[in-house]
Amino acid sequence: MDIQTRRVWKALKDFFKDRFNLKQDQERESVTKADIAKGTEFKGANLWILMFAIIIASIGLNVNSTAVIIGAMLISPLMGPIMGIGLGVAVYDIPLIIKGGRNLLIAVIISIATSTLYFLVTPLVEVPLSEGSELFIRTSPTMWDVLIAFSGGLAGIIAGSRKEKSNAIPGVAIATALMPPLCTAGYALATAQWYFFFGAMYLFFINCVFISVGTFLIVRLLKYRQKKFDNPKLSKRVHTIVTVAVIVTMVPSILLAINLVRKTIFERNVKTYIAAEYQFPQTQVLDYDSDYNDDGGTIEVVLFGKKIDEATLEIIKAKKSEYKLRCEVVVTQAYDDEEEDLKNFERISQSMKEGLIEDLYRKNEEALESKDERIKLLEDELFKLQASQYPVMDISEELRVQYDDLEDFTVMDGYIRNVQDDKMDTVCFARVSFVSEQTDDTYERIRKWLQLRLDVDSIHLIRPLTGNP
Secondary structure (H helix, E strand, C coil), rough: CCHHHHHHHHHHHHHHHHHHHCCCCCCHHHHHHHHHHHHHHCHHHHHHHHHHHHHHHHHHCCCCCCHHHHHHHCCCHHHHHHHHHHHHHCCCCCHHHHCCCCCHHHHHHHHHHHHHHHHHHHCCCCCCCCCCCCCCCHHCCCCCHHHHHHHHHHHHHHHEEECCCCCCCHHHHHCCCCHHHHHHHHHHHCCCCCHHHHHHHHHHHHHHHHHHHHHHHHHHHCEEEEECCCCCCHHHHHHHHHHHHHHHHHHHHHHHHHHHHHHHHHHHHHHHHHHHHHCCCCCCCCCEEEEEECCEEEEEEEEEEECCHHHHHHHHHHEEEEHHCCCCCEEEEECCCCCHHHHHHHHHHHHHHHHHHHHHHHHHHCCCCCCCHHHHHHHHHCCHHHHHHCCCHHHHHHHHHHHHCEEEEEEEEEEEECCCCCCCEEEEEEEEEEECCCCHHHHHHHHHHHHHHCCCCCEEEECCCCCCC
């Protein structure tokens, strides 16, 4: 390495060392320790603030309001004991660990009790634990929760060790979301839903562990003085106890983090697999669900529309290995030729239409300013839905190549009820009209061509009564 290269390398090294130097603006070690130790206390005002924050967060979860939940987390004092535990472990301060653990336990019990009482007496409409609700998403930890908690612990202790205090601590409290899992646990207790109670407490435990881990690492990086003991045997015993406690806590947490990463990758691959392989002209994916486990897991897919033959489905199932999936794939089709299945098909179809309109209206309600805009939006979206079932544009262009005077064309599914035996059937309807009159043979050729082109069992061709409809 020549002199010029060494100079450049040294300049870069000095630049990054100066930019990322944690010693700059660092508060005295004794002051930081005292501040964190004081933050572990849950007496007087801190206790009342915690209870009121829990009530606010519970209301936010009850009415499914993210803004209210964020407001509650801003005033929550839950970060103090967790950071105290992390600091105590890093410097072998057993009294601080015990104090932090005791106060955290008190805070958890009071929080759950307050939330449970609220959900038992609240007059507000109860929000069910349905997927997507603020309550539901607080019942199962993900890889992102682990990363957020760990990063939050790092940011929290760095901010706490500065002379000039920033708004990082409230930000960490919001990001790591310590309060919502406790409120969800209270809701689960109030409604006797034990599965969700343990899921919420599991998420809270993961947040606590990884915030403490982040605090531990930064304290060690800053080289805070470790507590000394006069008795060498006592010192060794304390170090052993703390080390064993850290290992017992960290090993399961690391294994959990690894499992959560695998689960996240699995769910991403499932989503890609479903989107890429389950695409059919007249059949849609009504719903799908995946369950990850060590054996590979399962995928359940529900199809809606024209029945797909088993041979085609087996080919699609075999493609799962291309997406690094070794799970079992179960496909359920919501339509068959039997009468009972046909009735189920009709009910599902109606439900989908109602759900589609409701969902479209809800998502676009704020952007709509008049009744005409609402009508136009629904008409456009229904047109897109119909167009996605049959390639109307392509077929109309193909017909125009064959018949120069084609005026208009449309195709859609409809339902025919036989009033004699009260049976329903699904039929494909098509309508064509021309500028000039056409013979019966022309319409019959078009009907047969459309039946082959659309790959349907039968098709009803509607023709105008005159040459100009």
